Amino acid sequence: MFLLNVIGKGAEPALFRSLDNGPAKILSPGHAFDMPVAESEALAEARSRTEGLELDINLVRAGRRRKKLLLADMDSTIINVECLDELADMAGLKPQIAAITERAMRGELEFEAALRERVGMLKDLKLDALEKTYLERLRLNPGAKSLIATMRANGAHTMLVSGGFGYFTRRVAEAAGFHVERGNTLLDDGEKLTGKVGTPILGRAAKLEALEEAVARLGIDFAESLAVGDGANDLAMIQKAGLGVAYHAKPVVAAAAGASINYNDLTALLYLQGYSDNEIVLID
Numbered sequence: 001m002f003l004l005n006v007i008g009k010g011a012e013p014a015l016f017r018s019l020d021n022g023p024a025k026i027l028s029p030g031h032a033f034d035m036p037v038a039e040s041e042a043l044a045e046a047r048s049r050t051e052g053l054e055l056d057i058n059l060v061r062a063g064r065r066r067k068k069l070l071l072a073d074m075d076s077t078i079i080n081v082e083c084l085d086e087l088a089d090m091a092g093l094k095p096q097i098a099a100i101t102e103r104a105m106r107g108e109l110e111f112e113a114a115l116r117e118r119v120g121m122l123k124d125l126k127l128d129a130l131e132k133t134y135l136e137r138l139r140l141n142p143g144a145k146s147l148i149a150t151m152r153a154n155g156a157h158t159m160l161v162s163g164g165f166g167y168f169t170r171r172v173a174e175a176a177g178f179h180v181e182r183g184n185t186l187l188d189d190g191e192k193l194t195g196k197v198g199t200p201i202l203g204r205a206a207k208l209e210a211l212e213e214a215v216a217r218l219g220i221d222f223a224e225s226l227a228v229g230d231g232a233n234d235l236a237m238i239q240k241a242g243l244g245v246a247y248h249a250k251p252v253v254a255a256a257a258g259a260s261i262n263y264n265d266l267t268a269l270l271y272l273q274g275y276s277d278n279e280i281v282l283i284d
Contacts, residue, residue: 001062004035004046007261007268008055016046025274032271036062056268058259064242065274068220070151071211071237073229074162074172074183076105077247078144078266083164084118086137090129093121107232107252111163111203119186123195127188130167138168140176143266145283148177150270153281157218161210163203163233182210208236228269229253245269 004016011031013024022036043059050057075082088097097118104114148158160173160181169183185198200206207229215222227234227241230249238244238257246257247266254260261268270280 002037002040002042003060003062004037004042005032005058005060005259005272006035006046006055007032007057007264007271008053010053011055015050019046027271027275028277032268034060034274054263056261056264058272060243060259060272064223065272066154066156067151067224067226067243067273068156069211069214069218069225070148070156070158070269071161071207071214071225071227071241072159072178073207073231073234073247074160074169075164076230077228077234078141078160078176079168079172080139080141081137083133083138083168084115084122086133087122087125087129088118089137090133091122091125097121104233105231106250107235111233112201115163115184115197115201115203119193119197120195122193125193127190127192130186134168134171138172140172141266143268144176146281147266147269149281149283150275150279152177152179157214159210159214161202161207161237163201163207163231182206204233204236207234208240211237211240226269226273243272245272 013033013035019037019042020035021038024033024035026033040059046057072078082101085094085098085101088094100114100118103109104111151158158178160169160178162169162183164183165186166183169181173181184202187194187196187198215225223242225241226243227237228245228247230247232252235256244258246254246260259272
């Protein structure tokens with residue numbers, strides 16, 4: 001059975017009369033609900049009816065909704081910025097580096113080569129720029145702590161898997177509550193960056209491998225996993241996971257993902273799994 005999952009201010013089952021195949025389940029009054037529908041074609045009709053409204057509408061299967069594994073991208077997914085772009089700002093190079101980041105995230109450039117190019121441009125940046133970037137620029141996106149806390153409370157394993165840098169992933173994982181984290185390594189000489197990144201580089205293939213390894217280690221099916229991200233290097237894990245979510249993502253990712261969240265915060269990933277308000281661990 002398919003469920004139409006609707007999230008956003010003003011989400012009401014009455015908007016979708018004639019598409020329903022049974023009563024809706026309210027997950028959050030006036031904000032989120034599930035509605036059984038007879039066929040997958042209902043998604044296109046539901047979205048066309050609500051064009052112009054800021055509603056995230058997705059089709060999900062009724063069974064095995066609550067996932068036992070979460071893999072999340074960091075930059076522009078769990079946090080509000082692209083760390084490399086903010087480091088570039090410290091070096092006075094943000095426009096040049098951010099342009100490369102944007103093309104890489106859209107899938108127009110090969111991730112590993114683009115990462116090496118951008119890191120190379122940061123050669124001789126003093127290490128205190130990393131701490132300054134973390135303290136002044138990085139913020140957890142709304143709903144991040146509640147997402148992780150709720151999934152952990154329900155027995156899920158949570159992983160932060162980033163093409164960004166370990167300096168930031170370690171701190172972000174601790175702040176958000178992830179079990180584990182993985183990221184790339186910026187090489188330095190003790191005082192400043194060398195312009196090199198440690199190998200192997202964690203990119204699209206490594207994110208997929210992290211998902212595959214975690215599924216095997218936990219003894220679960222891929223259907224019991226959730227992967228979320230916004231850029232092209234997240235595509236492989238998003239497409240392999242049981243629930244792959246494009247979060248405020250680039251068009252190439254949104255087009256390929258099983259679900260998209262464009263308007264709501266990270267608690268939307270809980271509503272996608274069928275959690276109700278009274279089951280969500282609310283953390284500021």
